[in-house]
Amino acid sequence: MKGNANRLVLALAFAAAPTLVHAHPQIGEATGFLTGFLHPLTGLDHIIAMVAVGLWGAQLGAPAIWMLPVTFPMVMAFGGFLGLVGVPVPFVEIGIALSGVLLGAAVMTESRPPLIVAGALIAVFAICHGHAHGAELPPGTSGLTYSIGFVVATGLLHACGIGIGTVHRWSYGRLALRALGGLISVGGVFFLSQAFA
């Protein structure tokens, strides 16, 4: 019964949602959201770091688990803002690769630094990711819906990380999380080697 209700709500939501009207193109609003949404999902370096933030937050528990997802999008957007207005941030690519290495290592070792240290570390990486990715608006797309899509996708990646991180409550889950952290760290090393190549 409940499943039917959920399916009905989903069907109604899609039925009510307007589709593209090609007769009157609206200058990239429709493509803007999807382009922005897909942008963070098409860069593995971005994905592993965002998921690692969620995983680490889940390991750290409250208040980090709720503080990080609230603050990260805004700090990341600040990085994007700096990129948009032309403020250079040095070593952005290295910073992005390092985010995978260090956040993965933090998950792998279940590191528990003071909240302010964890927050500062993540803020630096958020600025690097935002600076690199937030300013890449393809021609013909809407800045409004692109921005919304970009932020939503990044937030959902965090949510994935936090969701996966809930296995932390079980002993085998803790082990799996640490292994995943190790994998992320290895991925970060690969991207770091690419950044220096």
Add this chain to the structure above:
Amino acid sequence: MTRPAGSVWRAGTIGLALALAPRAASAHLVETGLGPIYDGVAHFALSPEDYVPIAGAALLAGLRGKDHARLAVLILPLAWLVGGALGGLPGAPGLAVPLWLPFLAVGILVATDLQLPTAATGVLVGALGFILGYPNGLAIAQYGQGLRGVIGSTAAIFVLVTLVAALAAGTTVAWVRIAWRVLGSWIAASGLLLLGWALRAR
């Protein structure tokens, strides 16, 4: 009162589905073929620059409690209606509201869960309704839909504000409340990026 988790999931499902669905936008007013009232509803429903900050303001009021939520349900649509009606008057001067401003202001207030007095919530949602409603009234009048178009969009706003504010005001589960704040941070982040776009365009 504890809100059943199913309601929250259903609301989330609707929101996500609508967010992911491709949509046309507001540069041209929508003609539904059903008359100006429905055109006004459709115009609002297809304008993320309007419905995102307004949903955010409803969220803000709901998070502050039922008194704030009731005030927002009354004042926000009313302010939109007044703004839209004034904007639709012949010879009404233009009013350019930076796109990023409502996003950033509302988003930050929601994300920080700022403790506002009831009167401040009323002033805030009233100002937001007016500054967003006025240019919409101007645009609707240019397309000859007049006050009926504004009334249609006001009705849509009333429904949106009522649903969102009620949902937020009924939230007692801690993580759901945090999820609302995360939504606020997404709105603020979008506003910050929009500010960047605006500055870069100059």
